[in-house]
Amino acid sequence: SQKIEQNSEALNIQEGKTATLTCNYTNYSPAYLQWYRQDPGRGPVFLLLIRENEKEKRKERLKVTFDTTLKQSLFHITASQPADSATYLCASGSGNTGKLIFGQGTTLQVKP
């Protein structure tokens, strides 16, 4: 079945460094991948979308890549800040089913 996998281990980095989160997909070829941020007890917030024909997309300190050969997307936060601490979710559409398939999320902790 279609699956999105993210590193379940928390990522701890020092303020100012670049955080890199990984999203791998299996058993299908998504037309796009989305990244969300979720704070505890809150709904996810949409951050970025990248399509299969785009190698890279940027938004302020955020950068997303999409490698269809490796079946992987990388999500980078440059010059990280403690306020970036949250869980980051990778998601992809599944045809015209209306649903997004979400990964389990990776929790990022940025230490001052």
Next chain:
Amino acid sequence: EAGVTQSPTHLIKTRGQQATLRCSPISGHTSVYWYQQALGLGLQFLLWYDEGEERNRGNFPPRFSGRQFPNYSSELNVNALELEDSALYLCASSLDRASYGYTFGSGTRLTVV
């Protein structure tokens, strides 16, 4: 512009009871999506409503049902509640999920005791 609103914020029910959760999408969005986020299980797709019709449902039993009203707001009903139904229930709306993603509400925390 108001975001997606969900009510109630918290709901405590006894096993066997029924729960009703409500969602109002962003103005202009005709599609509403429901997800369940149980502890440690990630977001699981429940239901998709568009233009008043159920378009798709996830792998959940029939006691999970809902509807969409003419003003595009939506209701999720869970009958015969079980302890494992305890979760955060998230509603989202979208203008075009393939281009703009979902806008989620803050969720309803359902606790079944």
